[in-house]
Structures are given as C-alpha cells and as structure tokens.
Amino acid sequence: MTDESPSAPITQDVVTIPRNLPAGGKVNLVGLTREGLHDALIAAGTPERQAKMRVGQIWQWIYHWGVRDFAAMTNLAKDYRAMLAERFEIALPEIVTRQVSADGTRKYLLRIAGGHEVETVYIPEENRGTLCISSQVGCTLTCSFCHTGTQKLVRNLTAAEIVGQVMLARDDLGEWPEPGAPKDETRLVSNVVLMGMGEPLYNFENVRDAMKVVMDGEGLTISRRRITLSTSGVVPEIARTAEEIGCLLAVSFHATTDDVRDKLVPINKRWNIETLLAALRDYPRLSNSERITFEYVMLKGVNDSDEDARRLVRLIRGIPAKINLIPFNEWPGAPYQRSDWERIEAFADIVYKAGYASPIRTPRGEDIMAACGQLKSATERARKSRAEIAAEAGLSGP
Ligand code: SAH
Ligand code: SF4
Numbered sequence: 001m002t003d004e005s006p007s008a009p010i011t012q013d014v015v016t017i018p019r020n021l022p023a024g025g026k027v028n029l030v031g032l033t034r035e036g037l038h039d040a041l042i043a044a045g046t047p048e049r050q051a052k053m054r055v056g057q058i059w060q061w062i063y064h065w066g067v068r069d070f071a072a073m074t075n076l077a078k079d080y081r082a083m084l085a086e087r088f089e090i091a092l093p094e095i096v097t098r099q100v101s102a103d104g105t106r107k108y109l110l111r112i113a114g115g116h117e118v119e120t121v122y123i124p125e126e127n128r129g130t131l132c133i134s135s136q137v138g139c140t141l142t143c144s145f146c147h148t149g150t151q152k153l154v155r156n157l158t159a160a161e162i163v164g165q166v167m168l169a170r171d172d173l174g175e176w177p178e179p180g181a182p183k184d185e186t187r188l189v190s191n192v193v194l195m196g197m198g199e200p201l202y203n204f205e206n207v208r209d210a211m212k213v214v215m216d217g218e219g220l221t222i223s224r225r226r227i228t229l230s231t232s233g234v235v236p237e238i239a240r241t242a243e244e245i246g247c248l249l250a251v252s253f254h255a256t257t258d259d260v261r262d263k264l265v266p267i268n269k270r271w272n273i274e275t276l277l278a279a280l281r282d283y284p285r286l287s288n289s290e291r292i293t294f295e296y297v298m299l300k301g302v303n304d305s306d307e308d309a310r311r312l313v314r315l316i317r318g319i320p321a322k323i324n325l326i327p328f329n330e331w332p333g334a335p336y337q338r339s340d341w342e343r344i345e346a347f348a349d350i351v352y353k354a355g356y357a358s359p360i361r362t363p364r365g366e367d368i369m370a371a372c373g374q375l376k377s378a379t380e381r382a383r384k385s386r387a388e389i390a391a392e393a394g395l396s397g398p
Contacts, residue, residue, distance in 0.1 A: 026089040029062060030167070031160030033212050044087050054080075056218070062090055063219025066167065066176030092164040093118075098172065105365030108168065112137070112161050116154050118197055120165040121370045122173070128190040129173075133165040135207050136198025141232055143252070143265050145297055147331040148197045156203040162210035166192060166220055192222055194229040195250070201234035201241065211245050224248075230295065235271040238279040242286035249283055250293035250324070251276070255303050256311035264303070277315060284320055291320035298339035298347065299328050309350035322357040329363055 027040055037055050046054055057075055061067040070076075070085040093110040096117065100106050106122040121132040137154035139146075166189060170176055173188045192214060194200040200207045211227060214220045227247035231238070241249060255261035261268040268276075280292055294316060298304050312323070325348055328338040339347075344360055351358035364370065 026087060028091045028160050029058065029088050030090055030092065031158060031163045031206075031210055031213060033159075033209050034059065034216070036209070040088070044083065058084075059216070059219055063213065063216065064177070065179075066170060068092075091160070092168055092171075093161055095168060095172070099368040099370070101365040101368045101370060103364055105368065105370050106169075106172070107365060107368050107370040108165075108172070110165065110168070112157065114155070118157065118161075118165075119370075120169065120196060121365060122169050122189070123364050124188070127186060129188045130191040130193055131166060131169050131189045132193050132196050133162060134196030134198055135162060135194055135200040135203045139198050140202060141199055141265075141267055143232060145254075145264060145299060145328060145334065145336050147334070150333075151197075153198075156206060157198070159206045159209040159213070162206060163213045163220075166214055166222075170220075190222070191226045191228075193250075194227075199232055199234065200229050201231045201237040204237050204240065208244050211247060215247075225289070228293065230293075232265050232267050233271055233276045234267065235275055235279045238283060239286055242283050242289075246287050246289070248289055248293070249280075249287070250295055251280060252297075253294045253312075254297050256308045256315060260303055264297075264299075273315065277319070281319055291322055294321055294323045295326055296323055297326045297328050298344050300337040300339045300343070302336060304339040304343050304347055306346065306350060309347045313351055313354035313356065316356075322359070323351050325351075325358060325360045327360065327363060329366065331369070 029037060029040065032040060034055055037059065038051050041051050041054050041058075042048065054076070058073065061073045067073065068090045070081045070088070070090075073081055073084075076084075093112045096109045096111050098106060098108050104124045108120045108122075110118050110120060112118060116137045118134040118137055120134060123130045123132065134157065136156050138151040139148045140153040141149060143149045169189050175188045194207065207229070211224075211229075214222050215224050215227065224246045225248060227245075228250050229241060229245065229247050230250040230252060231241075232252045238249070241247070252265055253261075254264045255268075256273075258268060258272050261273060271279075283292055284290065294312075296303070296312070316323075325344055327341075327344060328334075328336055330336075330338060348358040348360055
C-alpha cells in the first residue's frame with residue numbers, strides 16, 4: 001500500500017513497455033506523432049525527400065479513412081506497400097466485450113498487450129457524442145470514492161492504446177467516411193474526455209502524443225476544445241498540459257477543506273487546495289481556453305452542505321469556471337452514499353447564484369456500470385478489501 005504520510009511522494013508503480021514495439025517485431029504506426037511516423041519511415045529506408053509526402057499519405061489512410069491494410073493504400077507504389085507491410089502494422093486493442101445500456105451508452109472492455117484490460121465508454125447525446133477514454137490500467141491513486149482506485153495500477157497505456165480507443169469506437173459506430181459520400185457534419189464521436197481509468201497526468205507523454213494524433217486536422221480531427229482532460233490534481237503537470245496539449249481541463253475538486261480532500265483525493269496531501277488553485281488560476285491564460293471545469297462528486301453528509309457550497313465559490317473566486325456536480329455512482333463495497341436529490345439541487349443553487357454554471361451530471365449507463373468512477377476491469381483481481389478502502393479514507397472501517 002502507498003505510504004500516505006503528507007511528505008511522502010505518491011509514486012507510480014509503472015511497468016514501462018517499449019513504445020510501439022509489439023511482440024511480433026513490427027512497429028505499430030498507430031499513435032506515432034507526425035514526427036514519429038516520419039522518423040519510422042526514414043529508418044525503413046524511405047528517401048528523405050519523399051518522407052514528408054509519405055507521412056501525409058499514410059496518415060490520411062489511417063486516420064481519415066480508417067484503413068488497416070497497407071495493400072489498400074492505393075496511392076503508394078506496390079513495392080512500397082509491400083515494404084510497409086513487412087516492417088509495420090496498424091494495430092489496435094482487441095474488443096473483448098461490448099455492452100449497450102438502455103440509454104444507448106456503450107461500454108467496451110478492451111484487451112491490450114500483456115493480457116490487461118481497460119474500459120472505454122461512448123455516451124451518445126443529441127447532436128454529439130462523447131467518448132470517455134482510459135489512460136492507465138488501474139490507477140496509482142486511491143481516491144476513496146472511486147472504483148478504479150481500488151484496482152492497483154498495472155501499467156500506463158501506450159499512445160497507440162489511447163488513440164486506438166478512439167479508432168475502435170469509430171469502427172463500432174461505423175463512422176469512417178465512405179469515399180465519395182457527402183460530408184456528414186454530425187459527428188458520432190465529437191468529443192473526447194480523459195475521464196476513464198487512470199490519472200492522465202501520470203502518463204503525460206503518451207497522453208500528449210495520443211492527443212496530438214486525435215487533434216490533427218487531417219485525420220480524426222477532434223479539436224482541442226472538444227477534448228477534456230480530467231486530473232485529480234497533479235500540480236507540476238498542469239502548466240505543461242496547457243502548453244503541450246492545450247485541451248480543456250477538468251479537475252476533481254470534490255472538497256472545500258484540506259481535511260476532507262485529504263480523505264477523498266489523497267493526492268491532496270502532496271499538493272493541497274491552495275497549491276492546486278494557484279496552478280489552476282494560470283491555466284486559462286496558458287492554454288488560451290475559457291474556463292476550467294470543477295468536478296464535484298456529491299457524497300451524502302461528507303461534502304454536500306450549504307456551507308461547502310459557499311466555501312467552494314469563495315475558494316474559486318477569480319477563476320473562470322463551471323462546476324460539474326456528479327451524483328455519486330455507487331459500486332459494490334463503496335464506503336459512501338449518493339447525496340439526496342434535494343441536497344444536490346440546493347448545493348447547485350448556491351453555486352449558480354454566485355455566478356457559476358452548475359450542471360448536475362446525469363448518470364449514464366448505470367445499468368452496465370459505465371458511469372463515472374465505476375470502471376474497473378473485472379479480471380484484475382488485485383482488489384483492495386472494504387477495510388483497506390475505509391482505512392485509506394480515514395473512516396472507521398465497516
Ligand atoms: N483520474 C482522473 C480522471 C478519471 S475519473 C481524475 O480523477 O480526475 C473521472 C471523474 O469521475 C473524476 O472527477 C472522478 O473523481 C469522478 N469519480 C470517480 N469515482 C466516482 C464515483 N464513484 N461517482 C462519481 N464520480 C466519480
Ligand atoms: Fe485515480 Fe481518478 Fe479514480 Fe482518483 S478518481 S483513483 S485519480 S481514476
């Protein structure tokens with residue numbers, strides 16, 4: 001178990017696997033940035049003067065058309081296609097199961113190298129659709145209300161595995177364009193949120209490279225304003241996120257005193273509320289984005305009083321913000337309960353009257369355990385006990 005004393009670093013127990021080098025020895029092109037793809041083609045003998053053009057062509061096949069077979073890349077010479085097929089592959093995680101909720105939400109269980117499993121959730125809405133993707137198998141952090149937090153971290157996802165989640169969703173939704181078909185402006189996967197399993201800022205480089213691929217205007221084309229990265233508060237990486245990714249930021253705030261936040265989001269012992277807020281104040285300017293989303297999970301009798309609501313608006317004064325209230329999604333053995341609906345509304349009202357949008361997030365896909373914080377692959381057996389969860393939360397155990 002992690003040493004949770006205030007001065008102890010919250011470390012990552014991460015197994016790193018070589019990037020884009022699967023067991024078969026072929027280099028996976030998925031998830032390489034344009035520069036990475038350029039270097040890979042040169043290393044395979046592509047003449048310098050042709051490399052830029054080849055990058056553009058291959059990029060379009062993979063990310064615009066969704067092609068997986070080099071033989072189908074008809075604007076490349078036959079022997080060049082054969083060379084590509086020999087040295088490279090276009091490989092995605094494997095879909096193990098797909099569950100569809102009564103409300104249309106889809107949850108995918110994916111198998112990745114090493115036999116590990118992660119989950120991805122697609123949430124259809126009117127005129128748009130949001131894909132909730134994972135960045136790690138499990139999580140090193142141990143937020144006491146989060147199901148993923150009960151699963152020990154197994155490893156960081158590679159950039160290929162992160163981009164692969166978006167590509168697989170497009171496969172399943174049949175969203176790759178047909179040659180010659182009229183352009184359809186309504187996108188099924190129009191938004192991406194890094195709110196699945198894992199702490200994205202503890203896998204910074206892979207998340208950044210994956211988002212570069214996802215944002216690129218000649219492929220998956222999901223703009224940085226339609227990507228939201230959610231962090232529990234890894235302060236040193238926040239400015240870097242603004243500068244190197246530039247997407248929208250959400251922060252798992254969840255409490256208005258350090259005492260309570262230490263218990264709910266233990267990373268608070270390392271970077272407390274004041275330190276976190278200082279980093280957040282700079283984010284909109286650095287990333288040229290409008291506002292930050294403060295996520296706030298509503299836990300009965302823990303963080304949901306009128307006083308909490310008033311303290312929250314005092315704390316964030318001056319930060320352009322939206323407060324997203326998340327009714328707690330229960331999971332077997334969870335040490336908390338969801339706040340009553342009237343309580344959530346009263347809390348929302350105080351925040352709203354202080355001048356902040358305060359939407360209450362409608363739980364989606366609850367019947368298939370696809371809602372926020374419920375993701376945890378059933379096959380990862382390294383499950384903490386109820387007593388361990390309660391002890392880490394500083395609660396008297398059940
Ligand atoms: N690790 C990142 C992103 C993944 S969690 C983070 O913590 O921000 C996405 C959001 O769901 C976070 O705000 C998280 O705190 C919240 N969450 C986790 N478990 C939850 C639960 N059981 N019910 C409601 N929200 C939960
Ligand atoms: Fe990890 Fe986020 Fe869950 Fe905390 S809320 S345990 S950071 S996935």
